[in-house]
Amino acid sequence: EVQLVEPGGGPGQIGASLTLSCDTTGIRYDTYSMAWFRQAPGKEREGVASIDHEGETIYGDSVKGRFTIDRDNAKKLLTLRMNDLQSNDAAIYSCAAGYPYGIATFHPQGFRWWGQGTQVTVSS
Numbered sequence: 001e002v003q004l005v006e007p008g009g010g011p012g013q014i015g016a017s018l019t020l021s022c023d024t025t026g027i028r029y030d031t032y033s034m035a036w037f038r039q040a041p042g043k044e045r046e047g048v049a050s051i052d053h054e055g056e057t058i059y060g061d062s063v064k065g066r067f068t069i070d071r072d073n074a075k076k077l078l079t080l081r082m083n084d085l086q087s088n089d090a091a092i093y094s095c096a097a098g099y100p101y102g103i104a105t106f107h108p109q110g111f112r113w114w115g116q117g118t119q120v121t122v123s124s
Helices: none
Strands: 003-005 010-013 018-025 032-039 046-051 057-059 067-072 077-082 091-100 118-123
Touching (some): 003 091, 018 091, 032 077, 046 067, 077 091
Antiparallel strands (some): 018 077, 032 046, 032 091, 046 057
């Protein structure tokens, strides 16, 4: 069974940092592209960051320069380091696993498995 589990987002503060993680089981993790998506209330889901199996990354325009996606293939762990949090970063963040040897992408159809999502709040 494939599982993607985000242990916890948590409260953040404007200007502060927060790191999300995603534990993956059931797939050959090192061959899959991975990504973080987020959805705020009343807004469409948007791609935050994506990383392919070779470590190539892409970022959404609103997070470029502030967020960093990384993967540890040995631990099957995906992380999202969020620096300089802003109020509009508050959302439910979900990790997703794509297809073997896929590219870094934000097309939802490119992702086969999704985590349950974790809430990130940002306060002043």
